[in-house]
Amino acid sequence: DPTGSAAEDDEESLAAEVAEHDEELAAEVAALEDELAETRAELLEKDEEIDELTSKLARVRADFSNYKERAKQKQEDIRERASEALVERVTPVRNDLLRALDQEEGSDLRPGVESTLEKFDEVLADEGVESIDPAPGDDVDPARHQVMLRVESDQPGGTVHEVYEPGYEMGDRVVSEAKVTVSADEE
Numbered sequence: 001d002p003t004g005s006a007a008e009d010d011e012e013s014l015a016a017e018v019a020e021h022d023e024e025l026a027a028e029v030a031a032l033e034d035e036l037a038e039t040r041a042e043l044l045e046k047d048e049e050i051d052e053l054t055s056k057l058a059r060v061r062a063d064f065s066n067y068k069e070r071a072k073q074k075q076e077d078i079r080e081r082a083s084e085a086l087v088e089r090v091t092p093v094r095n096d097l098l099r100a101l102d103q104e105e106g107s108d109l110r111p112g113v114e115s116t117l118e119k120f121d122e123v124l125a126d127e128g129v130e131s132i133d134p135a136p137g138d139d140v141d142p143a144r145h146q147v148m149l150r151v152e153s154d155q156p157g158g159t160v161h162e163v164y165e166p167g168y169e170m171g172d173r174v175v176s177e178a179k180v181t182v183s184a185d186e187e
Contacts, residue, residue: 080170097120132166
């Protein structure tokens with residue numbers, strides 16, 4: 001039957017076309033899957049690169065922050081040392097003024113020396129300088145007091161008898177020790 005054979009030919013032809021189309025689709029799907037895998041690999045690589053750069057940025061920021069803090073601390077240390085050096089140079093002048101006041105009872109110079117001493121003390125206070133001026137009977141602090149002499153005294157043995165020259169401190173650093181006489185131990 002010629003119609004049967006034509007139908008069979010059509011079926012075979014259609015089956016061949018479908019098979020060819022399936023092969024083309026399979027090849028296209030395989031190519032797209034390969035492209036997708038390649039794109040995913042590139043994306044993963046870029047994500048890793050982003051993570052690495054983000055980590056580097058965080059380290060650079062931390063390093064810079066640490067640098068700024070160190071620079072700030074260094075500036076503060078320099079300022080403190082400069083202030084301490086100045087204080088070491090000017091406190092002997094203050095002590096000379098104090099001695100001048102002790103010598104010049106009733107002198108015309110006394111009000112001027114007192115005024116100068118007050119201004120001097122204001123400048124020192126502005127720099128954070130405090131006087132070390134122990135009272136008679138206070139315990140001797142070797143870190144803050146320099147014992148000049150042991151004397152007979154009505155103060156308990158081994159305590160401050162008199163301050164010969166006050167000392168000075170800035171914060172927790174002693175710039176100069178107070179020079180003191182100490183009462184001798186009773187024997």
